[in-house]
Amino acid sequence: MLETKEKYTIEVTDTGLEIFCGGEKALHFTAGEALMLLDILQNEEANLKRMADEASPSPIRINNNP
Secondary structure: OOOOOOOEEEEEEOOEEEEEEOOEEEEEEOHHHHHHHHHHHHHOHHHHHHHHHHHOOOOOOOOOOO
């Protein structure tokens, strides 16, 4: 069985959004910037899922519905 390793940690803080890589802060977004990034990612969701499916040796299915 392959061991998984957390590559990034994302934290929502009082000042916005911070992304850490290997424990060190890699990116910081203000709340407004984070919302713009969220909008972009939502608009690209179908393309990102397609690319992940094509790149994965086994299908990855993420279901956000409870």
